[in-house]
Amino acid sequence: MFPQQLTDSRVFEIAKALLDGFDRHYKIFSETSAQSKKRFEQADWHGQQTAQRVRIEFYDLRVEEAVERLEKDYQASTLPMEVWHQIKLFYIGLLTGHKQPELAETFFNSVTIKILHRKYYRNDFIFVRPAVSTEYIDDEEGEGNATFRAYYPTRDNLRDTLKTIVLNYELTIPFDDLDRDIGFVYEALMEQVGNVRLRTNFQIQVLSSLFFRNKGAYIVGKVVNGFRSLPFAIPILHNSKNRLYIDAALFGEDDLLALFSFARAYFMVNMPVPSAYVQFLRTLMPRKPRGELYSAIGLQKHGKNLFYRDFLFHLKHSSDKFRIAPGIKGMVMLVFDLPSYPFVFKVIKDYFPPQKETTRDLIMSKYQLVKQHDRVGRMADSLEFTNVAFPRHRFDEELIAELKKFAPSVMEEDEDGQVLILKHLYIERRMVPLNIYIQEASGDSLEHAVIEYGNALKDLVAANIFPGDMLWKNFGVTRNGKVVFYDYDEIEYVTDCNFRKVPEPRTEEEEMSGEIWYSVGPHDVFPETFGPFLLGDPRVRKIFMEHHADLLEADFWQQHKERIKAGYVHDVFPYDRARRFIHKIHLEQIQAEPSAEVAPTEEPVDVRPLGREVHDQGTLSGFTAGGASSGD
Numbered sequence: 001m002f003p004q005q006l007t008d009s010r011v012f013e014i015a016k017a018l019l020d021g022f023d024r025h026y027k028i029f030s031e032t033s034a035q036s037k038k039r040f041e042q043a044d045w046h047g048q049q050t051a052q053r054v055r056i057e058f059y060d061l062r063v064e065e066a067v068e069r070l071e072k073d074y075q076a077s078t079l080p081m082e083v084w085h086q087i088k089l090f091y092i093g094l095l096t097g098h099k100q101p102e103l104a105e106t107f108f109n110s111v112t113i114k115i116l117h118r119k120y121y122r123n124d125f126i127f128v129r130p131a132v133s134t135e136y137i138d139d140e141e142g143e144g145n146a147t148f149r150a151y152y153p154t155r156d157n158l159r160d161t162l163k164t165i166v167l168n169y170e171l172t173i174p175f176d177d178l179d180r181d182i183g184f185v186y187e188a189l190m191e192q193v194g195n196v197r198l199r200t201n202f203q204i205q206v207l208s209s210l211f212f213r214n215k216g217a218y219i220v221g222k223v224v225n226g227f228r229s230l231p232f233a234i235p236i237l238h239n240s241k242n243r244l245y246i247d248a249a250l251f252g253e254d255d256l257l258a259l260f261s262f263a264r265a266y267f268m269v270n271m272p273v274p275s276a277y278v279q280f281l282r283t284l285m286p287r288k289p290r291g292e293l294y295s296a297i298g299l300q301k302h303g304k305n306l307f308y309r310d311f312l313f314h315l316k317h318s319s320d321k322f323r324i325a326p327g328i329k330g331m332v333m334l335v336f337d338l339p340s341y342p343f344v345f346k347v348i349k350d351y352f353p354p355q356k357e358t359t360r361d362l363i364m365s366k367y368q369l370v371k372q373h374d375r376v377g378r379m380a381d382s383l384e385f386t387n388v389a390f391p392r393h394r395f396d397e398e399l400i401a402e403l404k405k406f407a408p409s410v411m412e413e414d415e416d417g418q419v420l421i422l423k424h425l426y427i428e429r430r431m432v433p434l435n436i437y438i439q440e441a442s443g444d445s446l447e448h449a450v451i452e453y454g455n456a457l458k459d460l461v462a463a464n465i466f467p468g469d470m471l472w473k474n475f476g477v478t479r480n481g482k483v484v485f486y487d488y489d490e491i492e493y494v495t496d497c498n499f500r501k502v503p504e505p506r507t508e509e510e511e512m513s514g515e516i517w518y519s520v521g522p523h524d525v526f527p528e529t530f531g532p533f534l535l536g537d538p539r540v541r542k543i544f545m546e547h548h549a550d551l552l553e554a555d556f557w558q559q560h561k562e563r564i565k566a567g568y569v570h571d572v573f574p575y576d577r578a579r580r581f582i583h584k585i586h587l588e589q590i591q592a593e594p595s596a597e598v599a600p601t602e603e604p605v606d607v608r609p610l611g612r613e614v615h616d617q618g619t620l621s622g623f624t625a626g627g628a629s630s631g632d
Contacts, residue, residue, distance in 0.1 A: 010074050010083075011083060011086045011087050011090055012090050013074070014070060014074055014076065014087050015087050015088075015090035015091040015093075015094055016094065017066070017069055017070060017073070017074075018066060018070070018087075018091060018107070018108055018111060019091065019094050019095075019098075019104060021062055021063075021065060021066035021069070021107065021111065022062070022066075022100075022103070022104045022107040022108075024062060024065075025058060025059060025062035025107065026100055026103065028058055028062075029055065029058055029059075029298070030270065030271075030272070032051055032054075032055050032058070032268070033055070033268045033269055033270050033271075033298065034270040035051070036048060036051065036212035036268035036270075037171075037210065037212065037217075037270070039051065039212075040171075040210075040212055040217050041171060041172050041173050043215075043238050043242060045214065045215050045569040046567070046569065048212065048214060048215075048268075049214065049374060049569070051268065052213070052214075052265055052266065052268060052372075052374070053372040053373070055266075055268070055298060056266075056298075056300070056371060056372050057372075059107075059110075059301050062107075063107070063110045063111055063114070066107075066111045067111055067114050067115060070111070070115065071115075076115050077115050077116075081125065084112070084116065084125050085125060088108070088125060088126075088127075091104075091108055092131045092132060095131075095132045096132075098132070099137060099272055099273045100273070100274060100275070101130075101132035101133075101134060101137075102130055102132070102134050102275055102302060103274065103299060103302050105127040105130060105131065105132065106127070106301055106302045106305045107301075108126065108127060109126045109127055109305065110301065112125065112126055113126065128309070128312075129309070134275035134276075134279075137273050137275055137276055138273055138276050146208060147207065147208060147271075147273060147276040147277060147280060148205050148206060148207050148208055148221070148280055149165075149168070149205070149206055149208055150203050150204070150205050151164070151165060151203060151204045151205075151206075152202070152203050153202070153203075153204065154198070154202075155198060158186065158189075159182060159183070159186045161204065162182050162185055162186055162189075162204075163178065163179070163182045165204065165206055165219065165221075166178065166182070166219065166234075166236075166246070169210055169219070171217070171236070171244060173238070173242065173243065173244050174243055174244065175243060175244045175245060175246075176239055176241065176243040176244065176245045177245070178244075178246075180585075181245055181246035181581065182246070184246065184249070184581040184584055185234060185246060185249045188249040188251070189223070189232075189249065189251075192223075192230055192251050193223070193225070193230075196225065198225060199225050199226035201224060201225070201226065202223075202224065202225045202226075203223075203224045204221060204222075204223050204224075205221050205222050205224060205280075206219055206220065206221030207219075207220050207221060207269075207277060207280060209269050209270045209271055210236075210269075211233075211267045211268075211269050211297075212267065212268045212269070213264070213265055213266075213267050213268065214265065214374055214569070214572075215237060215238065215569060215571060216235050216236065216237055216247075217235070217236045217237075218233050218234065218235050218236070218259070218267075219233065219234040219236070220232075220233050220256075220281070220284070221233075222283065222284055229283065230251055230252070231251070231252060231253055231255075231256045231283075231284035231285070232249065232250060232251050232255075232256075233250040233255065233256060233259055234246055234248075234249055234250070235247045235248055235250070235573075235575075237571075245581075246581065247573075247580055247581060247582070248575055248579045248580050248581060249579075249581075250575055250579065253284065253285055253286075253287065254480070255575060256284050256285050257285055257287070257288060258377075258480075258574055258575060259574050259575065260281070260285065260288065260292075260293065260296045261377055261574065262292060262295075262296075262380060262381045262429055263375050263376075263377045263378060263379055263380055263381065263478075263482075263484050264296075264374075264375055264376065264377050264574060265373070265374045265375055265376075266295065266296060266297065266298040266300065267296060267297050267298060268298060269297050269298070271297070274294070274297065274299055277297060278290055278293045278294055278297070281293050281297075289306070289307070289310060290306055291303040291304070291305075291306030291307040291310065292307075294306060295381065300381075304383050304385075307383060307427075308385070311341075311343075314338075314340070314341055315391070315394070318338070318340045318341070320338060320339050320340050320394075321338070321394050321395060321396045322336050322337070322338050322345070322390070322394055322395045322396060322399055323336060323337065323338075323339070323396045323398070323399055324336055324396070324398060324399050324402055325337045325344055326436075327433045327435075327436060327473065328433075328435070328473045330487070331349075331352055331353050331355075331356050332348065332349060332352055332356055332358065332363060332489045333346045333347065333348060333349065333487075333489070334346070334347045334348075334349055334402060334403065334406050334407055335347075336399050336402075337430060338394075341430075342429065342430050343427050343428060343429055343430055344427070344428055344429075344430045345422075345425050345426070345427055346382075346425060346426040346427070346428065347403070347407045347410050347422060347424070347425050347426075348360050348363050348364070348407070348410070348424065349406045349407050350406060350407050350408060350409050350410070351406075356489075358489060358490075362489075363488075363489045366488045366489055366490075366491055367382055367384065367426060367488055369488075369491065370382065370488050370491070371384075373463065373465065374463050374572075375463070376459045376460065376462065376463045376572040377459065377482070377484075377572070377574055378456045378459045378460050378463075378483075378484055378485055379460070379465070379484065379485050379486070379488070380428045380429055380431070380476070380484050380485075380486045381428070381429075382426040382427065382428050382488075383426065383427040383428070384424075384425075384426055385422075385424070385425055385426075385427065386423060386424050387421060387422075387423055388421065388422050388425060389419050389420070389421050390419070390420045390421070390422065391418070391419065391420075392413065392417055392418055392419055392420045393418075395420060400420075409423075410422055410423050410424055410425070411423075428486060429478075430476075431476025431477055431478055431484060431486070432476060432477045433472075433473050433475075433476055433477075434449065434453060434472045434473070434474075434475040434476060434477055434483060435471070435472035435473040437449055437477045438450070438472060438537070438540060446539060446540075446543070447543050448481060449477065449481075449483065450540055450543040450544050450547070450548075451543065451547050451548075452477075452481065452482065452483035453472070453475060453483050453544075453548075454544065454547055454548030454551060455483070456475065456483040456484065456485060457470070457548070457551055458548075458551070459572050460485065461494055461557065461560050462560070462570035462571075462572050463570070463572065464493050464494045464495060464564050465491055465492075465493065465494065466491065466492045466493065466494045466496075466497050466525065466557075467485055467487075467490070467491055468489075468490025468491050468492060469487060469489075469490045470530060470533075470534065471533065471534070472534070473487075474486065474487035492523070494557065494560060494561050494564060495561055495564055495565050496523055497523050497524075497525045497557070497561070498521060498523050498524050498525065499525050499526075499527060499554045499557040499558045499561065500524055500525070500526055500554055501526070501528065501554045502518070502526050502528055502529065503518045525554075525557070526554070527551065527552050527553060527554050527556070527557055528552050528553070528554065530551065530552055531552055
């Protein structure tokens with residue numbers, strides 16, 4: 001709806017300039033995402049990782065460009081508030097028929113909050129709530145550009161239909177043996193469907209674009225039969241002969257939740273209508289918030305916007321108070337939570353103890369590194385916020401005192417004492433601290449936690465990340481039993497570290513010395529010294545040494561460092577390795593020639609030890625349904 005009377009002739013020009021800024025952003029974003037298919041076909045893994053990293057920076061660059069243009073051409077910060085109100089109304093009008101209206105609204109917010117004072121951060125001037133519906137938007141330009149494709153197979157031609165689905169993505173690299181791989185997918189699907197009657201509406205729906213991340217491409221879709229549907233994803237990888245193969249078939253909501261985990265890098269997807277993709281994904285993962293799905297497909301700014309809307313809604317419908325988070329207090333971060341809310345809030349302290357040689361800027365750079373890096377399912381995604389207003393009465397007095405003592409520069413209260421403003425903070429998914437989990441665990445649970453801890457370290461090493469502070473308290477356990485790292489102030493690249501063995505003492509005095517008698521450089525790491533800090537509990541030590549003793553050897557770390565520096569990109573799988581079809585190939589080889597020695601596979605193999613399985617599944621009318629856990 002347009003205002004009846006304009007008070008400033010520049011209103012339409014400013015609204016148009018704002019939308020032009022967003023359209024430029026989404027054009028560049030889409031081009032980079034679309035090029036991921038070519039990078040995958042060329043096995044350009046470093047290029048893929050670089051694109052994933054720099055794409056995150058695109059948004060802020062376009063926002064700054066828009067702010068500079070509005071200030072230069074229209075002196076935007078001097079305009080009266082009634083003019084900004086009219087700008088917003090015109091902007092809404094321009095979004096009629098737009099294919100990314102929700103993202104354009106978020107872009108409007110990002111630009112205007114850099115221009116307006118925070119007292120105007122309300123629905124009159126920014127989009128606190130969405131103004132344009134995204135229901136039923138689809139890509140209608142040209143035939144075959146719909147969000148998803150639907151196939152209607154029968155039992156007789158189901159195998160051929162599966163092959164057609166794969167071929168329709170038109171990957172230019174040939175498959176090593178597509179018929180063999182389709183046979184594996186067909187068998188896996190039959191295990192899910194069983195002898196269930198195929199209804200008249202039996203169909204397979206797949207999103208029209210592949211999902212690319214690191215070294216993999218994923219077909220994402222669902223099987224529909226009557227009133228039931230079965231989500232699935234099919235990962236496609238390269239082998240050493242530069243041919244493609246299907247690595248597994250993932251079924252059920254839990255598998256999809258693990259694939260789209262908050263602890264993994266964002267996907268690259270070519271999607272003209274992102275809201276339609278999110279709506280489809282919501283049918284596969286109804287337990288996953290829309291904001292997390294937007295983030296998972298690379299639209300993390302809008303994901304953050306949706307998260308904040310959900311947070312405000314939760315505040316309105318709860319009454320508990322923010323408190324200092326349970327557990328061991330950190331030296332760098334002040335952490336607090338709201339008991340009824342599944343996230344924690346982290347504020348950088350104003351000063352640190354002497355042993356922490358760091359700065360606020362350095363800590364922020366570490367968090368940005370994690371945001372841009374491959375998190376391999378082992379580092380929690382953090383949402384960074386500035387100038388967040390909280391109701392003052394919802395804060396426990398002990399927490400207020402803690403903020404005033406350790407982070408006074410970050411905290412501000414309004415004149416009437418009703419609002420508390422935190423100028424900078426991070427928000428992360430709440431997890432059970434691993435040290436607390438281990439204290440309370442026994443038997444299989446303890447074994448699983450210790451094995452998972454070692455697996456987490458090895459996955460981080462594969463991603464070129466040395467966590468620095470490896471204490472148990474800096475890791476958390478998710479609801480499905482996965483161990484995730486969340487303390488980033490001391491992380492380094494593995495390739496920047498110098499892994500050394502502790503030198504042999506040259507004299508008796510050196511051997512008996514309680515002090516370090518050998519030289520230690522700023523990047524030197526001595527893995528054999530990890531043991532005394534990590535393995536004081538005999539129960540933990542026994543399990544750790546059985547499965548992960550190599551983590552205490554400098555050679556393990558140094559060999560990984562050398563491989564990474566040589567350009568090797570490790571494979572980290574977002575699904576249980578037992579699901580990989582390569583095991584079926586090995587079994588077939590053994591059965592064909594039981595006395596022959598089986599040649600090692602050319603495909604990458606995950607060699608980490610197995611912990612307790614965390615994906616429990618039940619059946620629902622012949623289709624496997626997700627269990628009670630809710631993914632990573």
